[in-house]
Amino acid sequence: MGRILALFSQEAQLVKALRKEDPKAQRQLYDKYSHRMLALCFRYVCDEMAAEDVMVEGFLKVFEKINQFNSDGSFEGWIRRIMVNESLGYLRKQKRILEDNLSDEANNIPDYIHADQNLETEELMALIEALPVGYRTVFNLYAIEGYAHIEIAQMLGITESTSKSQLHRARALLQKMVAEWQNDYKKKVDYEKASC
Numbered sequence: 026m027g028r029i030l031a032l033f034s035q036e037a038q039l040v041k042a043l044r045k046e047d048p049k050a051q052r053q054l055y056d057k058y059s060h061r062m063l064a065l066c067f068r069y070v071c072d073e074m075a076a077e078d079v080m081v082e083g084f085l086k087v088f089e090k091i092n093q094f095n096s097d098g099s100f101e102g103w104i105r106r107i108m109v110n111e112s113l114g115y116l117r118k119q120k121r122i123l124e125d126n127l128s129d130e131a132n133n134i135p136d137y138i139h140a141d142q143n144l145e146t147e148e149l150m151a152l153i154e155a156l157p158v159g160y161r162t163v164f165n166l167y168a169i170e171g172y173a174h175i176e177i178a179q180m181l182g183i184t185e186s187t188s189k190s191q192l193h194r195a196r197a198l199l200q201k202m203v204a205e206w207q208n209d210y211k212k213k214v215d216y217e218k219a220s221c
Contacts, residue, residue: 036100043091051088058101059084062108068165069112071154076112083111109170113180116162152202160195167192 042050062083067076086107094103153161162181166172167188172180174188181188 037096040091040094040096040100043088046088051084054087055084058104061101062104065105065108066112068150068153068169069109069162070115071161075115079111079115080108083108086111105170109166110180113162116158148206149203152199152206155202156195156198159191160198163188163191164195164199 039050039053043054059080063076063080066079066083067073070076070079083104087104090107094100153164156164163177166177166180167174174185174192177183177188178185183191
């Protein structure tokens with residue numbers, strides 16, 4: 026394995042080898058990025074096996090479309106965009122991306138000022154996973170991937186205002202979920218203090 030890594034130490038060399046369909050370069054690319062890309066796919070799909078399938082399809086697309094990569098931008102960013110598009114394609118096929126027509130209760134969620142310092146990244150990611158699919162998808166694209174609302178609208182086939190609305194509702198629901206988590210955490214701490 027160390028010899029393979031040494032073969033393509035520069036990104037430009039790796040891309041050149043990938044364009045020649047070099048299996049060692051493909052393996053190195055997969056080994057280097059698969060963990061991050063699986064996490065990215067999972068954020069959208071929320072099913073480990075499906076996320077892995079989406080990721081594999083994404084890597085096949087990377088290998089197939091490598092000649093379309095121009096070295097102007099980030100190679101990892103280009104790969105991420107393919108993975109996001111594959112994830113969205115999977116969701117469309119599953120007919121799971123819909124404008125979430127939840128009741129207007131999301132509009133009535135109070136605005137919580139701050140999240141507790143004790144909330145860990147894994148717990149926050151679990152809360153994001155619990156969001157409805159439409160909310161979660163827009164939230165991931167905007168807050169985590171950094172896409173603009175106009176880009177999200179084009180990617181999902183929705184209007185820009187729908188993207189903004191979904192993000193607003195996702196944030197409001199996350200704030201409510203964090204507040205509930207805080208209350209549970211405070212009760213747990215108070216109980217532990219009382220037990221001592």
